[in-house]
Amino acid sequence: MNDLYVQPVFLLGLGGVGRALARQILATRDRHARRNRLHLAIVGVADRTSSIVEPSGLSDAAVRDLLDRKSRGERLTPDPRPLIPDSLPPHTIVVDTTATDATALWLIEAKARGMGVVLANKLPLAGDLRWWDAIADERARWETTCGAALPVISTLNTLLDSGDEVIRIEGSLSGTLGFLSSQLEAGVPFGQAVRDAKARGYTEPDPRQDLGGLDAARKALILARMLGYRLEMKDVAVESLYPPEMDALSVDEFLREADALDAPMKQRAAELTAGGRKLRYAAEIADGRLRVGLVGAAPDSKLGSIRSSDSIVVFHTRYFGDNPLAVSGRGAGQEVTASGVLGDIVSLSRAMRR
Numbered sequence: 173m174n175d176l177y178v179q180p181v182f183l184l185g186l187g188g189v190g191r192a193l194a195r196q197i198l199a200t201r202d203r204h205a206r207r208n209r210l211h212l213a214i215v216g217v218a219d220r221t222s223s224i225v226e227p228s229g230l231s232d233a234a235v236r237d238l239l240d241r242k243s244r245g246e247r248l249t250p251d252p253r254p255l256i257p258d259s260l261p262p263h264t265i266v267v268d269t270t271a272t273d274a275t276a277l278w279l280i281e282a283k284a285r286g287m288g289v290v291l292a293n294k295l296p297l298a299g300d301l302r303w304w305d306a307i308a309d310e311r312a313r314w315e316t317t318c319g320a321a322l323p324v325i326s327t328l329n330t331l332l333d334s335g336d337e338v339i340r341i342e343g344s345l346s347g348t349l350g351f352l353s354s355q356l357e358a359g360v361p362f363g364q365a366v367r368d369a370k371a372r373g374y375t376e377p378d379p380r381q382d383l384g385g386l387d388a389a390r391k392a393l394i395l396a397r398m399l400g401y402r403l404e405m406k407d408v409a410v411e412s413l414y415p416p417e418m419d420a421l422s423v424d425e426f427l428r429e430a431d432a433l434d435a436p437m438k439q440r441a442a443e444l445t446a447g448g449r450k451l452r453y454a455a456e457i458a459d460g461r462l463r464v465g466l467v468g469a470a471p472d473s474k475l476g477s478i479r480s481s482d483s484i485v486v487f488h489t490r491y492f493g494d495n496p497l498a499v500s501g502r503g504a505g506q507e508v509t510a511s512g513v514l515g516d517i518v519s520l521s522r523a524m525r526r
């Protein structure tokens with residue numbers, strides 16, 4: 173260990189992604205020692221109610237024990253403790269794999285103390301623009317906020333650093349809505365398609381969280397902000413696939429009453445797919461504006477030709493011309509997301525060392 177650089181890492185969130193990340197950190201110790209002369213020391217972890225801190229690094233056995241306890245649904249500690257403790261080393265990387273915007277102010281505080289931050293959590297970056305301004309700089313990485321481990325953010329950064337001009341970005345950023353779009357295109361009635369998607373585990377427990385389009389809109393907002401668009405969420409045109417009155421229903425009532433949307437959705441799908449176009453739920457970022465909703469994509473276009481549950485982001489630029497640069501593939505999953513977060517930690521550690 174003597175000649176390894178010891179990088180302190182504090183894990184905020186130990187849910188599916190956070191636990192997969194901790195396991196991957198332990199499993200890749202040899203690789204990071206050999207390849208990067210790096211040892212990632214987990215100096216603490218925090219969940220919704222408490223934190224555990226060991227500034228010299230928790231042992232791998234202690235980390236495994238914590239993961240086992242979290243997998244069994246136990247709390248980290250019986251007593252609540254501050255979430256970003258004072259005792260963390262100043263060059264710590266704080267990793268946010270929570271799903272709350274409550275972390276935004278802690279991340280900003282961590283950065284003010286000289287730390288780096290890595291986010292899988294979109295909410296701090298898609299929230300108030302002041303949060304974006306305080307977090308999104310060279311001491312932060314957020315690759316997995318848009319398309320899990322697909323290299324979407326790094327590709328956009330490369331384009332922004334080059335002499336090229338990004339004219340327009342389009343993207344299909346929700347596997348759930350991709351699946352639903354393909355079902356609607358195949359003529360499956362909307363209510364049935366939603367119930368199928370839920371039964372296969374493709375949706376959140378409340379499918380309205382997917383159908384409302386907000387998650388896809390947040391991913392696209394992060395890309396738009398990277399382009400320099402000063403947009404807030406309220407400026408984004410988001411097409412919800414159900415009317416707001418249905419928010420008052422319970423999940424079961426919604427699933428039953430979704431059949432009422434069969435006819436209007438059938439008509440909308442028919443209009444958009446006229447002439448053999450493919451139905452997609454896509455984001456379009458251009459001319460300072462961002463829209464997210466159903467579109468009809470040309471079947472031979474990059475957007476129109478992906479597998480419906482995959483994610484894709486297409487960058488239309490001056491130099492790529494009529495053959496735009498596209499990044500596509502599996503855009504969700506806890507293990508693949510954790511691997512993207514780990515890549516961000518290694519890349520940020522290297523940059524902070526410099």
Ligand SMILES: NC(=O)c1ccc[n+]([C@@H]2O[C@H](COP(=O)([O-])OP(=O)(O)OC[C@H]3O[C@@H](n4cnc5c(N)ncnc54)[C@H](OP(=O)(O)O)[C@@H]3O)[C@@H](O)[C@H]2O)c1
Nearest residue numbers: 185186187188189219220269270271272292293504505509
């Ligand atoms: N799964 C994917 O495919 C994927 C892909 C890309 C990005 N992401 C993003 O990755 C993040 C994590 O996803 P997940 O599936 O791991 O979620 P999850 O299983 O719900 O885990 C969330 C974790 O955050 C903790 N947490 C919640 N509120 C907190 C707070 N106020 N302070 C500290 N910790 C808090 C929870 O604590 P408790 O354990 O105490 O409840 C839990 O450990 C989300 O933001 C998600 O959008 C996920």
